[in-house]
Amino acid sequence: MAIKADRYEGIDGLKAYAIIGIALMHVLSNGKYELGGFAFERLIPSFTNLVFLFMMVSGFGMCCGYYQKIIDRKISMEDFYKKRYIKIWPYFALLCALDFVISPSKESLSEVFANLTLCQGLLPNANITVIGVSWTLAVIFVFYMLFPFFCFLLGNKKRAWGVAIVALVFNFLCGSYFNADRTNIVYDAIYFIAGGLIYLYRKELAEFAQKHKVITGAILLAATVAYFVLGSSTFTMLFFCVAALLYTLGCKWGGTGQSSRKIPRWHMLRDLSVPHGNLSCA
Template identity: 45%
Template sequence: MNKEKCKTNRQIRHYNSIDGLRALSCLGIIVMHIEANTKYQLGGSAVFDQFIPSFTWLVYLFLMISGFGMCAGYLDKFHNNVIDMEAFYKKRYMKILPFFGLLLVVAFVMEHSVSSVYEISIEILLLHGLLPNNAVSVIGVCWTLGVIFLFYLLFPAFSVLMKSKKRAWISLVISLWIVFVCNQYFFSDYFVTESFTPRHNFLYCLPMFIGGGLVYLYREEIKTICEKYRGIFLVGCMAASIFWYKIPEDSKSLFYIGTLMLYCLWLSYAIGSNSKFLSSKPMKFLSSISMEMYLAQMIIFRIVEKMHLLYVFGDKGISGWISFLVAFVLTVLGLICFIECYKLILRFLKKGKE
């Protein structure tokens, strides 16, 4: 298999509806962070008290989509030994580092403390996922990037786990056992700090990457079933989502497995649905900048906050909801403008070098 054939296969493997799934996940996480960092008095409704805060778990869907996407783009190349390892790692760094580096500079200007210097010196290497406590405060949401980039670094080993469906299932079972052991033993006061968060740990997130890999390995079977029973599949996903809210979060392992199964269902639906909404141009555009939006969201939100635009219509009742919606729209539009300006400047600089 030559490189041209690999390139063609990679293009064939793109599933448009997954773009929408990634975009909606990103928007959901932005909504959740706005709710968590504001003082809207909208309590008493299930939407504000339970539904919006639950969007925090969409980060697991991000990880699962990353697992699927990496398998779609590189699994065959690794299995057929046609991968340029240096080019593989260089592409990973060059895709993330310029924009992330800009955010770190902006964050340093805003904070300029000794602790930020220490944190940035590790984050700029994209190795903060290896820290004993991946709870950095500079670009706090970048813990996800630390976990995902560690997955990139370990993908050659991950591809071995995905060599066959049987091996992938065994890997999933072992990884879930690791999660259980972590919950029961290793994430105790003896081993971790007070500020430790389980999902900031790569081992704790590993089943989500494997879940994405498993969905990829069964992609043809899933696509066939979903295309034939699309309506039933969608109803099943929605029913599973409702049931998921009944799982108590304090049942950590059960909640984790339920989340894994739920997102596997939605990812499977995206593969076979060919949804016009999920594969629309707006969804595709937002998906293409979803990582940048995720990383920069709090910086733009703080700008909206400093401009006193969070509570323009009030903070209670219908007026509060309108203010909340306005804050969300302004944050998203600000993110799009910021990212597009960055890309425009980048293109200008590249053109100047030529």
């Protein structure tokens, strides 16, 4: 009988909550609401940084689905990249076409072309306005392009930690010297790598989270407080994202064990075009 792989179903719920938070942020920023208080002035606007949580989940999820297959050469590069395009391109192309029909121009045509290649994330400071929020998708697709190299970087834990330190330094230099922001893959690399590191320690972390639910909950609470008290720096955002993913690993379903702490499976949201891999880990 085949051994059933562990599946981290709680991450489907984590993505769902993040989707709702980002949607609320866009509604507030695009509307003319004269609302005050902590919720409308600080809490909801801060949800924009949940994109970094998606990046970390993407790093973890892609490793769950493809890391071992690529290391063992059990999937061809052609199959890997075909799946990435098939998953994203049709729906995104439709949105780009609708945007161009509504606001046609020479500039929009150039941006639509860049979008349809899914290579717009390679452009320096592109500032694409056709489906402008797709900058996240552009960054994550560059991550897909580099994923085989990413697997090499995670080849062992010692190398992975060294790469994480380098990525953290690069993140700092992007803001202080190179004038690159979160639309740049080098700035965001630390979040993908952090997701990969969590994958390497997934069994130990999941076991800890399941046994020490109160502690992981307290860590997540402390990370949330630190974010609002200290500000939205890379360190506070990393702390929050890692804490959220750690807490969620304690909500594992299927495979060799189950947690009594349940997060909704959100079946209608788990298959949205939110980049991630198969969340089943052998």
